[in-house]
Amino acid sequence: MEKLKYAYYPGCASQEITKEADATTRRVCKMLGIELHDMPSANCCGAGLITDYDHLLYLSLNARIFAKAETMGMDIMTICSTCLMVMNRARAELDEDAKLLEEVNAILAKAGLHYSGNIKVKQFLWVLVDDLGLDKLKAKVTRPLKGLNAAAFYGCHSLRPSKVLGFDDPERPTSLEAVIETLGGNSVKYKGRTKCCGFQADLVNLDSAVGMTTMRLLDAKGSGAEVVVTPCPFCHINLDNYQSMAEKSAKEKIDLPIFHLAQVVGLALGLNAAELGLSRHLVSSKGLLKGLA
């Protein structure tokens, strides 16, 4: 089989606030034989905010990222669902409209760049399930999760708009649960797994943000989850960092550890707490690790 290699786009969040997701992804990919190639000159996708400012600027900035990956001769792999959604929306719009692609290339030309329109943008989750394959993942498991009750939390942007993402079913997704089961965990069922974590309202309307975060956490907790697993660093920020605010709003202790996808994979591949960067989480996972020891 040809070696799996990607132009690696961790996204802004995982270069700073959720660094542990980036570090663990790198470790885990190395163990799984997935080659990640850095994109030191890649810019931010705009996280939906630049889309709200100027449509052409948003398309051009994303096309610049695609142009960089094209020169590397690789598809892009990201560990951020919002980057995934924003980049794929831009990609689809440029795929469908040759005139628009030309207009964007005229802008890129001013910076000496060109995008020919042949890029795929994938999420780490897709790479695990589709490109690597769950059998290969299973073969690498050294510390099975012993039926750990894990709630898969997809959030919004890893599933929608499904027309441009086209990976998993937006209403009945199975990929994240499949990974959890492959690692020896038990994926619990609950309603809110495809709903919004509230992140995009954090700085704009904190009450709304915490309201959403609270609902998702209580929902997952109510299903018997001992841990929540998410492929998105923004969902992680709200479910973990904002959990104390959610507890205040719900007037009850929630105490639910939140893992990045790479961390739960790393856990089953035998990485320890320090290697997983678990001390960077605000909600402690010490109890959970004891159960697995």
Place this chain on the structure above:
Amino acid sequence: MGEGESSAPKPYWQTYAVEATEGMSVLEAILSVFEGEDPTLSFRRSCRSSICGSCAMTINGFPRLACATQLKDEYLEGEDITIEPLANHRVIKDLVVDMTSFWKKIGRVTPYLTPKKDLSKEDCPIKKPINKKDEELIDSAQKCIMCATCNAACSALEVDKFYIGPAASAKAWRFVGDGREGKSESRLMRLSLEETHGIWDCVRCVHCTQYCPKDVRPLEAIERLRARAIEAEITDNHGAKHVESMVASVKRVGRLDEAAMTFKTLGVLRSVGMIPFGLKMGVHGKMPHPILFPAIKDIDEVKEIYKAVEEKKKDGKK
């Protein structure tokens, strides 16, 4: 099926067995229940061909037009198909919801063209067709059939019932994006006010665009409204400030500078309010360096792109 009468607000489930036929829609299944086992079952429907927008309901947890949803697609071996009234709306009975809040929101955006005053007869919107470019941009927003699936799917409405919502936002864009409209700016002002729970409360969850049966793409309408508001310098709110700080951050360093963004979005006073939270984050190594934030490689290319887009915008205005 989830039922609930206004006198008995506690919802309950009732199970019906339906003999499925080839090509049967969810609405046809409900009609077969109504015509047979349970003539008291209440639901709305009219055209049965996704034009009237009456039969929106929650099918297997997501808002859909019952007439446009195939029963077969919703069926999973050994599992019931669940049908509930639309979310984010008050239930009147069974599958019938009160649409008052929906219409009030549409009313809040003045859903008709308000031309400039003192127009000559030739410039009267009835005589003057919309220009092609405007039409392209507002066309999807015109396709709305007022079924309320988007409002039912909306994450922001789930936690704030006063939020204007995707349906009314798309309607607002239909007029703001029309060059013949005379009050675009005051419309944008009203939509941007924080106390009116306007366009900046959308959380970009994409659910509205995903579930709209007519491809109205309300999120795109909201994005365009926001861009027009910023262009019109209506930026005295957290949402617009957040966007402006992101635009500035990417221009300066090519990526998101979280500390600077928090400060610019919230202003001095609210940023100070975030200090205890920031300290807690700091203990876990989660605070970005507030002063030294390195730029990406080849940042000059990004600056060139900004410059080229700005120039193009200026040329377009000439």
